[in-house]
Amino acid sequence: MTKVFDHGGGVRSLRVPIPDNPLGHTLVYVVDTDRGPVLVDTGWDDPASWDALVAGLTDCGTSVAALHGVVITHHHPDHHGLSAQVREASGAWVAMHAADASIVRRTRETRPERWYTYMAEKLTAAGAPDAHLAPLRSSRRRALPGLSPALPDREIVPGELLDLPGRRLRAIWTPGHTPGHVCLHLEEDHPAGLPGRGRLFSGDHVLPGITPHIGLYEDPDDATVTDPLGDYLASLERVGRLAPAEVLPAHQHAFTDAPSRVRELLAHHEERLTGLLSLLASPLTPWQLAERMEWNRPWEEIPYGSRNIAVSEAEAHLRRLVKLGRAEAVPGSDPVTYAAV
DSSP states (O other): OOOEEEOSSSEEEEEEEOTTOTTOEEEEEEEOOTTSOEEEOOOOSSHHHHHHHHHHHHHTTOOGGGOOEEEOSOOOHHHHTTHHHHHHHHOOEEEEEHHHHHHHHHHHHSOHHHHHHHHHHHHHHTTOOHHHHHHHHSSSOOOOTTSSOOOOSEEEOTTSBOSOTTOOEEEEEOOSSSTTOEEEEEOSOOTTOOSSSSEEEEETTSOSSOOOOOOOOOOTTOOOOOOHHHHHHHHHHHHHHHOOSEEEESSSOOBSOHHHHHHHHHHHHHHHHHHHHHHTTSOBOHHHHHHHSOOSSOGGGSOHHHHHHHHHHHHHHHHHHHHTTSEEEOTTOSSOOEEEO
């Protein structure tokens, strides 16, 4: 039986499974409008996920065919994966922030071989060992997920209300987890009368018990040095000031007291940055730093793909430390190492 939760005020959530992932599922929200239901995110592109979405909509008393639109918080496949199938079955529009739409466009236009070459170059520069690089250089590579995501037909413009007849849903740009991540503020009184300013669909930006991944914004053709962690921290403070009555995240469960959760996340990252400085008492490559960082399991037990994500997160933290003047690259090191200042 598909789990449907009624949040009141014409908002329900469905659990759409993510295959082989400890997160378990994405919470897809169904928002009633005067022209039919609108989804916030769609879930992973997988037959079991699609079946769960279809069954959940049936349990809500509606169907995929009745959908009016799809609002995507960010381009990751557990959020945007089923958008093309939803649009094909319903004719619904799909909306996304321009920064993530450009990633979708680039992903569709870039051959998989280019991604593998780029990843191998990035990991080599990060100091990854040859054993880790070998699969990327092999002709027998695993298929990458999400290489043909749906191109959105509408742009989510920060600060503007979305076209949801009969509802007031405003986009808030919250880069960090991705360049075009958005939270969506439902500017309506809380149906249970909870104090605060409406409800916030937070995507992966603010989760009740998980710190979202902050990695690098990857673009094989752009050498701009970004600061995604700095973007994320600034975006967090924006959400904290908003003080919604309730947060409806894309994973785990709904929660209240967003300012408190924001303070926890800000403190977590400051603590982590301080801890990394102690590790950087001796120069380390990003790979060596990732090996020494605290994760949810020992480094030896982290799967191959997750190690790539971990190294990206280590680099995002390094960039923040460099920007703050608390660490610097060691001149002449190859692969480049970093040390605390």
